[in-house]
Amino acid sequence: MTTGRTEALLWLAQRASAAVLALCVVVHLATIMLAVRGGLSGAEILGRTRGSLAWALFYAVFVLAVAVHAPIGLRAIARETLGWRGVTLEAATGAVALALAWAGWRAVAGLVLA
């Protein structure tokens, strides 16, 4: 795989994940606004999410979009501002993606399976 091809595919992945994020963030913010109207408690949140396949899927997709989108952006910033390139940068990008996915999906599991 050439560098150009990798960059083109990463660009596409970042744009596609941005489109998913736009939708997810709107739903997430709307939910927050509705949820806090009668006060906010952990029990109330868990009451809504526990055992819900729909919320599990929604937040799993949200986390996936974040795990794709953010590392590609950080990679570009690292390259431009620090001049960081090569295998170590690609490894660090992958590590950030895995860490975001792991932490996010763990939180989703906590909400749905708790």
Next chain:
Amino acid sequence: MSDLTLDVQVWRGDAAGGAFRRYAVPARERQTVLDVVTWIQRTIDPSLSYRFACRVGMCGTCAMTVNGKPRWTCRTLVGAVARAGRLVVAPLANLPVVKDLACDMAPFFDKWQRAEGRFRPAAAAPADFAVVPPESPKRRAADAGIECIGCAVCHAACDIVAWNKDYLGPAALNRAWTLVNDVRDGARAARLAAVAGDAGCHACHSLQSCREHCPKHINPTAGIAGLKRLSALAALKGEW
């Protein structure tokens, strides 16, 4: 400075360095910045080096930095850019200086070559004249960028060129964009491969300084966005 005299600072030096030198130049009606530089060279200091050819905005050779912005000097009226009768004229940014106001344009045009900025006829060349309908989407896309005069104003205005010397820059990418929209061309895949990557179209942040400063009112950012889309599709299809 009086109404009749301009206070002009001109950068003098070479690749090793230099400094601004001050000149008093008579103000004239509808005087261009190139007129001012020419007056200094012909009247005060014949050793002043600068570059120009057509003087009518066609050749793209006279671009300089005027009061901090890259401009084509032959078509820039002093009255439109002088601040309180003061002009500061320097060589274009992002290119090596040869001497005074003359830059080495080689790195700029080398990038056109790296971006596959040459027309390459398709293997099955038509026996007769190729018919390209003027209203076809591809022809219109090519038209939008085809009036580039290669003045390097966009290259000088681009922040990404400033921090990444390898970046192909707006002019070379605009040229590639006109060629991928040329239905007679046969090097589409090679060109998309050449312009993709972190020194190519994917480095562009769409800051649009190129569009802001282009004297021909071309929008290279739009063409670069088109190259990003086409190269992503080509990568998905495995065309290179």
